[in-house]
Amino acid sequence: MRIEVICTGDEVLTGKIVNTNFSYITQKLEDVGLSVAWETTVGDDRESLLLAFQLAGQRADAVIVNGGLGPTVDDLSQEIAAKAAGVELVLDEGWLEQMEAFFRRRNRIMPPNNRKQAMLPEGAEVLDNPVGTACGFAVDIGRARFYFTPGVPRELRRMLEEQIVPRLLAKSGLQATIYLKRFHSYGIGESHADALLTGIEEIDPDGAVKLGFRAHYPQLETKLTVRGKDMEDVRRRLEPVEREVRKRFGNFILAEDDQTLERVVLDELQQRRASLALVEMFTSGQIAARLVHLSGAEKVIRRGVVALDIAEVCAAVGWNQAEPITRIDREAAEAVALAARAATGATHALAVLIDLDEGTDRIDFGASVCLAIVSGHDAVSRRSRIVGGRDWVRLGAVELGLDCLRRYLQDLPVDERIDFEKV
């Protein structure tokens, strides 16, 4: 089945906004085993829209159109859809009522120009939008079924997942139940991960499990797409494969599915009613920033400190020993973490210090990251050299700090070698 996507709107065509809706749509389809063959972007202009609809209607079996369903004069999707389909625009009484109810619930009266959003091509199938006033719809143009979706991202997402993906799967004749299992890891590069998981797809004798990756440095997302008769069949097929992935990746899996590294760390701390102090030297406070905005953080995060040289770091944590710390190494990180824990009364402290290379930023610019984690009963530390330019080093140091904290809280070794460090 050939699927195309048409994105509409002057804001996208002129680059005022980056087209993240398209990458969302195509990823969602890939996740259920469907592929987009062609994408077209046109502006809010009748001639271009009509031509784009006609061309896609000649080539494709299914077309997703995004945008142009709003109440203003530059929203033209329904009008041009009707023209391309060779039908009239007619008022959909059902959608009009739904819109009026939508405004009533918000104690507002529907402005007259919203009525336009209930004008659909005659014979169109309504695609529900439970979170907005833009009515989705499906209609045939040429040899393709066209699915019209709103440009507002959260409205698009609901409609795509609940209304359109099931229709596309049914149309494609693919088995109805598809499940996406995701693992998040840090420290294994994509090609290494690929090699580690050699043969994993063959565990399922029917080839119903497909492996994929999405790298967003520093983390790697590993995806298993599983097809089955029903959810029970999917679970049965997935179980031996996910067990094997967990075994081969071992301690490198930091979260699964919708979980995040920072949420896992915060949950571990919360479960033991622990509190945390953070000291950061080069990471601009980005470790704190990843944790502080999460719900429940106010009970856990005691204090975060950022300073740019070691003397200032020591002053900030109230280091009052006769011997000043001048060298950045594992011992210094432990001493700083201990002092931060003492100064704040937190149960745990993480210190991430850094010894940067000399000179200007360049692709082989690097640093030694020295980090330590202390709690009431012990202290651990690690030293890693990371290269790749200042921003790259900063990203790596943030992830390394958070991931070592996760490992410490889960009783896993914090010094396992990662692919991104130099030896």
Place this chain on the structure above:
Amino acid sequence: MRIEVICTGDEVLTGKIVNTNFSYITQKLEDVGLSVAWETTVGDDRESLLLAFQLAGQRADAVIVNGGLGPTVDDLSQEIAAKAAGVELVLDEGWLEQMEAFFRRRNRIMPPNNRKQAMLPEGAEVLDNPVGTACGFAVDIGRARFYFTPGVPRELRRMLEEQIVPRLLAKSGLQATIYLKRFHSYGIGESHADALLTGIEEIDPDGAVKLGFRAHYPQLETKLTVRGKDMEDVRRRLEPVEREVRKRFGNFILAEDDQTLERVVLDELQQRRASLALVEMFTSGQIAARLVHLSGAEKVIRRGVVALDIAEVCAAVGWNQAEPITRIDREAAEAVALAARAATGATHALAVLIDLDEGTDRIDFGASVCLAIVSGHDAVSRRSRIVGGRDWVRLGAVELGLDCLRRYLQDLPVDERIDFEKV
């Protein structure tokens, strides 16, 4: 002149990466008064590429193709360009030499598969790539001139600006000299800014100055595109208009052109050999994060502290008065900033405290932001209510804190009302 863009590559078509190259290309063209009429994305697949080239060649006068110039087997742009143009692929000796020199300068030997990058359609015009091995080129397909560019963003950018934009301007018959002047502001919404600048384009009697906006909350970018015979003519036309923009926006202009708010703040501090302590309560340390990674920050930023409740904030800055601070207001912000300045020995301190609404996150969730700036000779403070959900409030509070610091350092009032606050 009708311009189209074709983006190629499975990574873009499957959503593995978001297509920021397209928004970059179309913005750059808009900035010089050119418009993109149509965009197509296709994968690394011969049939789709050929069809996309043929269709665009029928419709457009100029087509920019992005991607597919690499050394691997899935890089097909030269091959399909030759086929669509009806010519052979021939080795470009000049580019082969340039590539070999490129590798020699890096003390490496050119791998054999890079030779493919010097195979161009016969008669193609070479577009130089001073920062990579992918050779850009221009060739006629159908009635359009096609410009082929590399997918690597920094290579694309150089080639677009230095090689392609001048050719497009010449081809379009637009006057050769076009200049883009940009103003960055915080606190004025787009429609308010538009109203403030009414009639600004008419200052130039020949209509050679065009006004535009790009909103990236919380900042607004105001753009003046000026066309002239030469740079002197451009400057003469721009001068009265930019003077008027500065007058109407007044203190709200925080930076111009490539300058940023954080760079302006850091430069102001650096010029007076000042140093800064930061205390943040809800902004996750994002104010510190904006400043700390800039070059020169190590001489200026003394310490940043993040804490989530006022008692912990006070402990972190060593508040040792008999009376504890319990209420979050302007006086509390001043007291905290004073204590932070004293504790760190910095010349300046900024404290941003927050009094959040009760309850869960929602679209009308808000907060009172109380901030204070102190230096050796005085203290200023401000209280603003911002609503729009937690993330929105956080973004607003970061910008407000930084911008008030900019105003303080530039001897401007820190309490001017902004469009994003409720009264």
